[in-house]
Amino acid sequence: MSGEELQQRITNAIQAYRDEIDRTRREINEVESLLRQNMAEVDRLAMRETSIANRVRDLDVNLDRYEKTDIKTFFSTLIEVQMRLQTMRAQVDQxxxxxxxxxxxxxxxxxxxELLEQAASELARSAKVADLPFDPQTMIANIIQSQESERLRISLQMHDGPAQAMSNLVLRAEICQRLLDRDLDQARAELVALKTAVNNTLQETRKFIFDLRPMTLDDLGLVPTLRRYVAQVAEKHKIDINLMVQNLDQRLPGHYEVTIFRFIQEAINNVVRHSGATQARVMLENSDNVLQILIEDNGNGFAVKEAIASAGTRKNMGLANMRQQIEVLLQGEFGIESSIGRGTRVAATVPLP
Known part of the structure; x- marks a missing residue:
C-alpha cells in the first residue's frame, strides 16, 4: 500500500469516527434530557408517596373516622405510587x-x-520532509513520544495548580478542626477564609479544564471560545489583548476549530511567557474561503533563525507544533516575523473546506 493510499484510508477513518462521535454526543444529550425528566418525576412521586404515607399513618391511628372506601382508596393509591416510583427509579438507574x-x-x-490524526500528521510530515519509505514503527514511536510529552505537561500543571491548591485546603481544614475546641470565633473566621479558598480553587480548576479542552468549543464554536479565552488571559496576566474577527459567522468542521484554537492558544501562551509584552492583537479574517490568522505583540522579540533552527528541541517545541498544526493538519501556510526589541508577528493562512 502506498503512502497516499494509507493517508486516504486514515482520513476516511477519521471522518467516520468523527461522525460516530457526533452521533454519540447527540445520544448523550437525549439520554441526559430523559434523565432530567425521570429524576424530576422520581422527586414528584417521592413527595407524593410521603404525603400518602402520612395519611395512611393518620388513618391507622384514627381508623374510626374513615369510610371503608376511603381506606381502600388510600392503600391502593399508596401501592400504585410506590410501584410507579420503583419503576421510575429503575429507569433512572438504566x-x-x-x-x-x-x-x-x-x-x-x-x-x-486523536491517534489517527497524529498518525496522519506524522505521515504527511514525513512525505513533506523527505521522500522516504513510510516507517510505521517510527511513526508509532513519535506518536507515543508526543502523547507522553503532553501527559508530562498536564501532570506538571496539575501538580503546580489544582494539586497544590488542594493540599493547602487540607491544611486549612485541619487548622479549623483544631480551633473548634479552643476558639470558636477564630474557627468561624478560618471557615470563612476556607470557603473563599475553596471557591478560588474551584475557579482555577475550571480554568485548568478549559485550557485542556474547552467545552464551549463543541457547544458554541471557535469564536465564542476564543473571546472567553482571550478575556481570561488578559485579566489574569494584565495584558491588553484585542481580538478582531471578520466574516467568520459560520461554524467550521470540528478538527479545524480545535486545531485553530490550539494554534492561537500556543501563540498567546508564548506572548505571556516569553515576550514581556503589554499589548497584543489577534485577528481572524475569512476572505474568499481562506482564513487569515494574525497574532502580534509589542514585546521583546527574538532571533527567528535561531528559534527555527532549534524548533525540534524541548525549549522551542511550541514553535514546531504551531508549524505542524497549520502546514500539516490544515494544509495551510505558516510564517513568523520578529527581531530583538521589536515584537513578534505570527501569521497563518488556512484554506477552509
Missing part, C-alpha cells in the same frame, strides 16, 4: 448506566481520532 457507557464510548472514540 439511563445513568447508559449515559456512562456512552461517555466512555465517546472518550474512546476521541482517543482513536
Amino acid at each position: 439511563l445513568q448506566a447508559r449515559r456512562e457507557a456512552l461517555r466512555n464510548r465517546q472518550s474512546l472514540l476521541s482517543d482513536v481520532v
Whole structure:
C-alpha cells in the first residue's frame, strides 16, 4: 500500500469516527434530557408517596373516622405510587448506566481520532520532509513520544495548580478542626477564609479544564471560545489583548476549530511567557474561503533563525507544533516575523473546506 493510499484510508477513518462521535454526543444529550425528566418525576412521586404515607399513618391511628372506601382508596393509591416510583427509579438507574457507557464510548472514540490524526500528521510530515519509505514503527514511536510529552505537561500543571491548591485546603481544614475546641470565633473566621479558598480553587480548576479542552468549543464554536479565552488571559496576566474577527459567522468542521484554537492558544501562551509584552492583537479574517490568522505583540522579540533552527528541541517545541498544526493538519501556510526589541508577528493562512 502506498503512502497516499494509507493517508486516504486514515482520513476516511477519521471522518467516520468523527461522525460516530457526533452521533454519540447527540445520544448523550437525549439520554441526559430523559434523565432530567425521570429524576424530576422520581422527586414528584417521592413527595407524593410521603404525603400518602402520612395519611395512611393518620388513618391507622384514627381508623374510626374513615369510610371503608376511603381506606381502600388510600392503600391502593399508596401501592400504585410506590410501584410507579420503583419503576421510575429503575429507569433512572438504566439511563445513568447508559449515559456512562456512552461517555466512555465517546472518550474512546476521541482517543482513536486523536491517534489517527497524529498518525496522519506524522505521515504527511514525513512525505513533506523527505521522500522516504513510510516507517510505521517510527511513526508509532513519535506518536507515543508526543502523547507522553503532553501527559508530562498536564501532570506538571496539575501538580503546580489544582494539586497544590488542594493540599493547602487540607491544611486549612485541619487548622479549623483544631480551633473548634479552643476558639470558636477564630474557627468561624478560618471557615470563612476556607470557603473563599475553596471557591478560588474551584475557579482555577475550571480554568485548568478549559485550557485542556474547552467545552464551549463543541457547544458554541471557535469564536465564542476564543473571546472567553482571550478575556481570561488578559485579566489574569494584565495584558491588553484585542481580538478582531471578520466574516467568520459560520461554524467550521470540528478538527479545524480545535486545531485553530490550539494554534492561537500556543501563540498567546508564548506572548505571556516569553515576550514581556503589554499589548497584543489577534485577528481572524475569512476572505474568499481562506482564513487569515494574525497574532502580534509589542514585546521583546527574538532571533527567528535561531528559534527555527532549534524548533525540534524541548525549549522551542511550541514553535514546531504551531508549524505542524497549520502546514500539516490544515494544509495551510505558516510564517513568523520578529527581531530583538521589536515584537513578534505570527501569521497563518488556512484554506477552509
